Structure formats: C-alpha cells, structure tokens
Amino acid sequence: MNEQRASQATSHQSFSETGEWSRRRLLGFVGRGGAAAGVLGSGAWGHWGELRLPELMGTSVPPEVWEERKTARSAGAILLDSNENPFGMCGGARDALIEAAEEANRYPGEYQSKLRRRIADYHGVPVDQVATGSGSTDILRQAAGAWVRSDRSLVQARPTFEALGFYSRARGFDAVGIPVDATGRHDLEAMRAVIGDDTKLVYVCNPGNPTGTLMSQSALDSFIEDLPSHVIVLVDEAYHHYVDDPTYVSSLAHIEKGRNVLVARTFSKVYGMAGLRAGYAIGPAPLIEELRVQRLQNNINAIAGACAVASLNDEKYHLSQRTLNADARKILTDGLDARGFAYWESQTNFVMIMLGRDVRPTISAFRERGVYVGRPFPDVPTNLRVSIGTVDQMKRFVEEFDEVMGMAS
Ligand SMILES: Cc1ncc(COP(=O)(O)O)c(C=O)c1O
Numbered sequence: 001m002n003e004q005r006a007s008q009a010t011s012h013q014s015f016s017e018t019g020e021w022s023r024r025r026l027l028g029f030v031g032r033g034g035a036a037a038g039v040l041g042s043g044a045w046g047h048w049g050e051l052r053l054p055e056l057m058g059t060s061v062p063p064e065v066w067e068e069r070k071t072a073r074s075a076g077a078i079l080l081d082s083n084e085n086p087f088g089m090c091g092g093a094r095d096a097l098i099e100a101a102e103e104a105n106r107y108p109g110e111y112q113s114k115l116r117r118r119i120a121d122y123h124g125v126p127v128d129q130v131a132t133g134s135g136s137t138d139i140l141r142q143a144a145g146a147w148v149r150s151d152r153s154l155v156q157a158r159p160t161f162e163a164l165g166f167y168s169r170a171r172g173f174d175a176v177g178i179p180v181d182a183t184g185r186h187d188l189e190a191m192r193a194v195i196g197d198d199t200k201l202v203y204v205c206n207p208g209n210p211t212g213t214l215m216s217q218s219a220l221d222s223f224i225e226d227l228p229s230h231v232i233v234l235v236d237e238a239y240h241h242y243v244d245d246p247t248y249v250s251s252l253a254h255i256e257k258g259r260n261v262l263v264a265r266t267f268s269k270v271y272g273m274a275g276l277r278a279g280y281a282i283g284p285a286p287l288i289e290e291l292r293v294q295r296l297q298n299n300i301n302a303i304a305g306a307c308a309v310a311s312l313n314d315e316k317y318h319l320s321q322r323t324l325n326a327d328a329r330k331i332l333t334d335g336l337d338a339r340g341f342a343y344w345e346s347q348t349n350f351v352m353i354m355l356g357r358d359v360r361p362t363i364s365a366f367r368e369r370g371v372y373v374g375r376p377f378p379d380v381p382t383n384l385r386v387s388i389g390t391v392d393q394m395k396r397f398v399e400e401f402d403e404v405m406g407m408a409s
Pocket of ligand 1: 082083134135136137138161205208209236238239265266267268274278279
C-alpha cells in the first residue's frame, strides 16, 4: 500500500516534470511583475534575508510569497527547501484524516489522549514520560519556557536547528553557541568546556540540521554520561528514521538508564505530516511534567492526533521511506562527487553542499529555474542545503545544478 502510494507519487512527479513542467511558464509568472516578482525578481533571494523569528516561524512571510510558491508548484517547480517528505502520509493516516475530519466540531481531548498513550506504548514507557507538542518545534518552545532563565542556560551547536535558540531569545536570553567541527558535527569537547553551574539545557541535534551529520555514538554517549546532574540534555531526533549507520543508537537508551535526557521526535519528516503539526518528547517523568506545564491546551488537534496514531501503526511505511530517501540522496551525492563538490556526510533527508561562494544568488538562480532549495544559514554562508525529494526530482536538481553553477556543456 505504502510502496504503491510512493510509486504513484513518483510517477505523478515525473509526469509533471516531463509532461507539464514548463520553465517558460514559471519564468513568465515570476517575471510578470506583481508582488511575487517584486520579492523574487529583484535578484535578491527573498524573504529569508533578515532571519528574524517571525520569518523563520513562517508567521511574517508575505502572503504573496506563499501564493507565488503555490503557482510555481503548479507550473512544475519542486520543493527541496524544507526537508519535507515528498510522498506524504501512509495510507492508514490518510484514512484516519478523513474519519477525524467528521469530528472537527469537537474539542480533540480524546485524540490527544489516544496519541499520548500510543506513543507511550510504541516506546514501551509509561504515559507520564510522554509530552506532546504541535510539532516538535513546540517541544523546543516548551523547553525554552521551562529551563531558559539566563544567557548561560542553553548550550547548543552553531549552526543548529534554530527554534530553541529563537524561543530563548524571545524570552530575552541568548544561547551559548559552539561552532560545529570541520566535518559538520557538534564539537562535543568544546561544548563540554562551556558547561557550567548556570547551564540548564544542552541541545543536541542528532542527526544535525542543517548539517545532516550523525555524531559518533561513543563520543555522544561519553558526553552525556559525563555531564553534571543539574544539566538536562535535549536530543532532537527529528531525522532519526533516516539514519542507516549501523552504529547509531537513539538517545532513548540514556533515559532508560535514568539520565536527565529528553528525546524529541516529530511526525513532520518520515511520516509526512509537516502540515498537520505533531511532535513529542520522551523523558523522565519529572522533566516531562516541567515541560507540560508550558504546553498549550489541546496542542494536538483531532486530525493530527488521528494521523499520528495511524502512522505509528505502520512501521513498514517509515522503513520504505528510508530506502526511497537513501536512493534519491545517492543520485544527489553521486552527482556532486562527479562534479567535485564537497558536502557533509548526510544521514538525513537533506544534504549540505559546500559551494565555495555566497549561497544567496545561487538560491535565487535555482528558484528562477523552478527549484526551491534551502535558505541561507548565516553560520555557513557559502553552503547550500538541499532537501531530498524523489529520484526524478534529484535528477532534475543535478541537471539544474550544472546550469546554475555554469558547468553545463
Ligand atoms: C532538527 C529539527 N528539529 C525539529 C524540527 C521541527 O519539526 P516540526 O516542528 O515540524 O515537528 C525540525 C524541522 O525541520 C528539525 O529539522
């Protein structure tokens, strides 16, 4: 069923790429004047420039930019910018969505409670070890609310997924940011060196975003084991399901050993539910209680709850997604290898490429060709983050890469 949906999605994509894709149509749209062209056609690279909280959280992106994306997509543009699953949800989740829609006039307590219980069963922990969030971004928001009290409270890598740092800043506090090492991995030694009495929370993103890299298991284990007992480690495993390194073990194992560790997971990636918003954290019950104090009432809506439960009931689906992702990622990395471009070794559904030049004009050039790629990351301004789509989309990306980088013969 799931494989079937995946292949349907693939063939739909290739149809639209070969049959309906029209660069002229897209360029016509972008060049037509009007608001979207104003934002995009200036030769600049759009709305990500200022990297302020509202933009990153999607609340202040002008409506015409969303409109432009939608129009560009129907003209055949592909979205390789937000690390989404190109195939969507499993069949069971699609059915659950329709059923739950019938209950949209009711508050979602039942769905929320069912999901919390299902997550607990899935991980073999009691319910009081599970917190839910409206996406795992919401778990990060709850963590900032629970534990960030000063500029020294939070230690994290640079670059990393920004939400926790932004929510800390929204509370008036900066994070201590430690640059990643040359391989794109958290520099755990340097992070350990800045952890002190005031440190409350250490954010570890494994695999990392935007780096895509997986940490050495033994280095991460020793890092966690060596931390003072007043420090909480929040391990963000948003990309857990994509990892195929056999040495990898989820940090859930540390929770079983009684350590102050929280693991955050999301339904937005392998389960294909980014638009529905559901995520969760597992941890020791007292920490989960502190997180839950910060939660919004009903942070899981009926549809998200129903789809998330159905997703957890379909183990086969995420395994098939990992394979599809790895195959498509290989198209990209083979293409980069052949062209002599370096990239960080990815265990995720995206790859960070070292362009060796300011990424912003490149992002614009791709967009003008109907390929939406990742935004700039100020800590690595010459790197380009490309999300993994279908095999056909990655072939298209490689072709466009030659054009954009001036390598086409
Ligand atoms: C590392 C990481 N954590 C958390 C999230 C947030 O996911 P969501 O809020 O959609 O669950 C993302 C999204 O891209 C991410 O990359």
